[in-house]
Amino acid sequence: MGIAQAGIAFRISTSVDDLEGFMGSVFDERATEIPLPVSVRFDIRNHSDVMVQTFGEVCFISNDDLAWPLIRNSERDIGRLHAALGSPDLMMAFCHYDSGGSHGYAIFEDGRRTRTRLQTSGQPDMPALVESGTPLAFEQRWLGARHYVDAATTGGDDGRMVFLGEREVVVPARDLTGRMLQDGLDALFGVCPWETLLTPTYRFFRLGPERERAGEPAISRARAIPAIKRPWWQFL
16 A cells, blocks of 8 residues: 555646636536545545645645656646646646555746656666756755665565665655655655645546446556555545
8 A cells, every 4th residue: 555646746836726727727527516526436546536635825636647647757847737727837736645655746937847757667768867867955854865775675675775874764766756856845845745734625536428327437548457456635
């Protein structure tokens, strides 16, 4: 078990009266607000499932298909998305998938990519670490940190443990980008949604044609999530 969340973070510059219309512009397809989902099939890794969390002016829109292309593809154009969001000064696309071993983020300033870091494991078509741009202040303390090798490491596992100070904070090297992401959200937006005592406002949406029956579970048009899986938001 662990965290499973991906999306974008930005600050809302103007009030949004029509949130369904706003979300439709963000995704460039119809978005319908739905009640708090209880079905195990609702999962932001499904294309059609979206969750919005707001902490004051800071907004998180969680959907894998929104975030992943921005992180993985450094050439991805964000002009339309940037305009749909109200042209925020700062935006971060992020993914934090503990079970799949994928952690990463892409930072955009005034609609221009300035920094990307993506760390994965078990992805045969990708290197273990992809980076571009100059590391920011919240990253530099980790990039310059010392490490030791865990004596209990077996097989081909990376047994490096990165630490700060006198090992007050210790992070496995394979999870380093995940920790840097947490620090980055705190530094840039003042909150990390899976590591906070603050309670956000939640809104849920379904993309695509409106369902005939209210409450019909979302079925992914991209990657189906088995119904026996624990709903992702229960990990928060």
